[in-house]
Amino acid sequence: MCLLAKGHEVYALARKGSEIKLPEGCNVIIGDALKAETFHDKIFPCDTFIQLTGVAHPGPGKDNLFREIDLASVTASVKNAKEAGIKNFIYISVTNPSPFLKAYVDVRIEGERLIKESGMNGYIVRPWYVIGPGHYWPLILTPMYIIAGMVPSLKDKAIDFGLVKLDRVVKSLLYAVESPMPGIRIITMRQLKRT
Numbered sequence: 001m002c003l004l005a006k007g008h009e010v011y012a013l014a015r016k017g018s019e020i021k022l023p024e025g026c027n028v029i030i031g032d033a034l035k036a037e038t039f040h041d042k043i044f045p046c047d048t049f050i051q052l053t054g055v056a057h058p059g060p061g062k063d064n065l066f067r068e069i070d071l072a073s074v075t076a077s078v079k080n081a082k083e084a085g086i087k088n089f090i091y092i093s094v095t096n097p098s099p100f101l102k103a104y105v106d107v108r109i110e111g112e113r114l115i116k117e118s119g120m121n122g123y124i125v126r127p128w129y130v131i132g133p134g135h136y137w138p139l140i141l142t143p144m145y146i147i148a149g150m151v152p153s154l155k156d157k158a159i160d161f162g163l164v165k166l167d168r169v170v171k172s173l174l175y176a177v178e179s180p181m182p183g184i185r186i187i188t189m190r191q192l193k194r195t
Contacts, residue, residue, distance in 0.1 A: 002170055002174055003174065004026070009027065010023075010026045011027045011028075011029055011046070012026040012027070012028060012029065013029045013033055013042075014029070014030060014031075015030070015032060016030050029042045033073040033076060033077070034053075034068075034076060036075075036079050039076075040083070043081065043086070044084060046084075046086065047086075047177075048086065048087070048088040048089075048090060048176075048177050048180070049081040049086045049088070049089050049090070050090045051073070051074055051077045051078075051089070051091045051111075053070070053073035053074075053077070054066075054069060054070040054073065055069050055070055058101060059101070062103075062104070066103050066104050066106075067103075067107060070104075070107045070108065070111065071107045071110055071111065074091065074110075074111035074114060074115075075111075075114060077089075078111075078114045078115055078120075082118045082120055086120060087180060088120075088122055088123075088176070089115055089120045089122035090122055090123045090124075090125065090177065091112065091115055091122065091123070091124050091125065092125050092169075093108040093111060093112055093125065093126045094126055095126050095128040095188070095189055096109055098128075100161070112124050115184065121180060121181065122184055122185070123184070123186075123187060124185070124186050124187070125169065125187045126188050126189065127192055128160065128161045128163070129163050129164070130164055130166050130169055131164065131165050131166060132165065132166030132167075141163070145158050145162050145163065159189060159190055160190070161189075162193070164193060168192050168193065172191070172192055
């Protein structure tokens with residue numbers, strides 16, 4: 001985990017039994033990301049809270065899961081982080097507006113609204129599809145993105161709804177941790193591709 005390598009002290013929330021999946025060096029907080037009361041008293045005024053909980057492999061037919069997992073977790077996290085005096089809240093959202101996966105995008109927009117209304121400072125990172133371990137199949141679409149990028153009327157959509165490598169998202173998270181600023185900053189796909 002790059003935060004640990006850079007000398008940051010990391011506290012990670014995990015369900016009982018899942019703590020073994022965390023990188024060595026993380027301080028473990030046992031709780032349920034969907035239930036604020038399970039980790040409310042375990043967050044103290046630290047610098048940054050990174051919200052990463054969500055449905056694995058978002059896709060059609062998971063509309064209820066997006067509300068039950070993604071929205072429940074960001075709601076609990078925003079509540080607890082605000083009450084704990086967190087100075088920098090970082091949220092992985094999604095490119096929007098989007099004609100794809102409407103329920104998923106709607107829930108992520110709702111998460112963004114909760115953060116903005118909380119009064120906390122922070123970053124909202126908006127990738128579209130992240131390429132990384134277990135998620136390489138979209139690389140077969142690369143020729144389509146190249147062609148769309150050469151068509152003036154499709155160029156912007158090819159960028160905004162393109163593919164981004166996991167290491168670029170991680171770099172943007174590290175930047176957001178190390179560069180807190182007043183207000184809410186948005187990191188778009190275009191910025192992710194430049195990092």
